[in-house]
Amino acid sequence: MGSDWDAEKATPPKSAKDWDGPQDEANPQNWSLTKRLYHSLIPTSIAFLCPFGSSVYTPGHMEVMSDFAVNREVALLPFVFYLLGLSFGPVLAAPLSETYGRKLVYLSALPISAAFTLGAGFSEGIASLIVCRFFAGLFSSPGLSIGTGTLSDIWPPEKRAVPMAMFISMVQVGPALGPLIGGYVTIEMSWRWTQWVILFGMAFVLGLTLGMKETYKAVILSRRAKALGIEGPDLPQANKTRIETIKFFATKTIVRPLHMLCTEVIVTLFDLYVAFNFGLLNAFFAAFSWVFQNVYGFGLGSTGLTYLGQLVGTIVGLCIMLYISVVKWPRDLEALKREGGSKLPPEHRLLIAKIGAPLLPASLFFFGWTARPSVHWIAPVIAEGLFGCGNLLIFTTASLYLTDCYGAKYGASAWSSNTFLRYLFAFIFPLFAVQMYEGLGTGWATSLLGFCSLALVPIPFAFDRYGAKLRSNTAYPSGE
Template sequence: MSSSQDDTASRKSSFYDDKDLEQGFQDSRPMSTATITEPAFTGTANEAHEEPPRTCDDWDGPDDPANPHTWSKSKKIYHSFVPASIAFVCTLASSIYTPGRESVMADFGVSAEVALLPYVLYVLGLACGPLLAAPMSETFGRRAVYMIAIPIFALFILGAGFSQNIASLTVCRFLAGVFGSPGLSIGSATLSDIWQPHERAIPMAIYVTTPFLGPAIGPLVGGYVAWAKGWRWTEWVLLFFTVAGLAPTLGMKETYKSAILKKRAKALGIAPKHPQRTHLQAAKFFLTSTLTRPIHMALVEPVVGLFTLYIAVNFAMLYGFFAAFPYVFETVYGFGIRSTGLTFLGLGVGCVVGCAIIILFSKLVFKPQVQRSKEMGKGGKVPPESRLYIAMIASICLPVSLFWFGWSAQAGVHWIAPVIAEGVFGCGNLLIFMAATLYMMDFYGPMYGASAMGSNNLARYVLGAAFPLFVVQMYERLGIGWATSLLAFISLAMTPIPFVFYVWGPDLRAMSKYQRPT
């Protein structure tokens, strides 16, 4: 990305100016758009003077109807619904399977650990999102990714439902996760194509909540379906959700600027002045920007390394709870498969509350800071550390919620107590994720911030796949109180992270090898 593009991005003052680079943010960078001209003119000199060569390197003015920023509000809402629904479906698919695990054990004669593999491998497949979405989105555009990846996702879900052994079920769900992940990871980039910076707060807050809400709703839906119809119907119902989520893409228009301009140039018969990036150049860029740089930043940059670890552990706990909560509520409260599914509503409510807090923080705290900055002649710029207020509060809520959940369940108090604790955890998890993401975007700028979030995405889904493999055994051996307390102590050890960066963030920026371009 050119320095001029970075400078433009740095002047955006909305709460979500850089949010479009989260999770699938690698895809939001525009391809270089070289000036494109028509073939040499062969007419008279006067004709050539009257009709200069056309170009397709930018919009035809601020009112260009092809520019998504000029679309009507209803059209923008429609195109925002597509990535939100797909993000919801792809994350719903992770946890909707878990209530049917005992049915899988009975059908295929496998242990509880083996029956958990289709869930674990699906989560691992989601880690592939940015690796696939970056080249696909850059080459084909946003709409093509949805239209290519999600139908293949649906086919593998169909295959999972028809599986006759645990191996085919596991492989189908893993590949479903792989092909569902690109549609999940480019959603925020799609919204940044559609909404101007000052319009993004509410759409982005709602969109980012859906990947947290999907896993919370999954056990509720899966519990009733598995109880009534068996585990196969968890896949069939998921297929119904997928069709409902994919159907709106049929009326969707392309939103990616480079793809729109490329299509326009082709329709007008305009050839590029400069050759397109070769496959070798594309491969080199992919290796350095999408793979190597995120890993290097996680190793040498304290902000990236610590926030990646913090968010990854929080996600791992969240996904581990989808295996642990059924054990807790069945053992202590005698809940059945349907009642246990209902308890996950606590996480869902917590996510909704977190979304509301994010919007209120944007309106009541961050925007006034931006306005004061403008009045002081600073161009609306505020220190990145302003993003960390909600993270500092949430970092205290997380260990409190874990201690609350573990010992209230251990003592057998009314079931509403651990359910409320779930809600506090879900809210805190979402707030930390959002604050850390926005902080890293402000800290490093759009280009390096995208790489920082790339390492974060990989780490959180890899750990999210690992935790469910041992969390139930940990609860069985340590007991509910101490097992959850162990997680709470880990969370407590990470509580100082946002406070440390709030105090020493400016010094770390000065020492960073990936300083934001100025």
């Protein structure tokens, strides 16, 4: 039991430090296609559900204002505190999953998140609603943060592009559909049903997770070693005292990501770029409702439909990403091999960002100066689509480029800093978005954001030129 080894089929291995050959059946990358697709559905569903849980609340905040007799800014706090919870959740998720396995993190965190979501739905005051939403976000995010690691466990590098693309795109599809579903649920039922919708989704994901097998290599091999009484892999926390273990976790989850954020130019600039875009994305969930209701007189349900523009843009971005990943990059690699090379440099990934970067400021200026009664409402919706497309392309590039630059050893820390900063910005931006639109008007408020976005456009182009030099001077080499 738990060894993933059939003693009747073959002689047990003498060591469990590595797989027993390339065809080892315990290796998740050797599972059947059906089994790998099933296990890929779990993190992909979580990637949809967790961000969906943030935005689905926003259409109901007007009812919350009425029910709890609070102003708009206070009624939006349950939305932004959920995002704040998402920023802190990944701190321990990755090292815990690398010590105790992916499945344990999924099965321990999601039920706690579900319990706090239940509490949010039954809240009788704004304070309890804010607290429950914060902890619901906090405990839903570990499953989100280890999703890419789970997919890397299951799929070999040459087959990883499509599942990774689906996972990353769900991070934007979820919040794009949240206001649409939340709007109609609030109209037909009440704001409390926005929380029940999240619970229905969690029940589905937890049902999938119950049938999950462990995917993390070191944990699988450690269990095999224990079952067979043989030498196992060297786990990072093995033979450490309690103080040493705490120091190890603190270094990996807090000190190193923050140090990389402050000292590594690649990490600093890409983290700021992605964080700014995520801040905008979540600010729009508050601001766009104001724009379409005040400029075009849309109702709650109709306003939710406008977010389909972002959804379409995300799908277009996904298609661009898949074409480059599945068609262009393999061709480039074959051409490189014919010239004697073996591996495309990380800067090759920046093509996706160079396509997406100009779309972001263009979409903001387009939205700002077409969202007016004299212009048909489809124009700002198209602008939303351009933003969704550009945002996905930048986000994808950050994930791939940081992983390639810092490798398996430091890539997780680089991405951890990115996750923390982007959800911190997502927490901050909605707090001032509506006030800014009321004070400056739609045109100049969006243009101000557009000028900020325009200043960030050179980042992928600069890394394309200077990235190799920056990587050669890093304190965190990829080792590859």
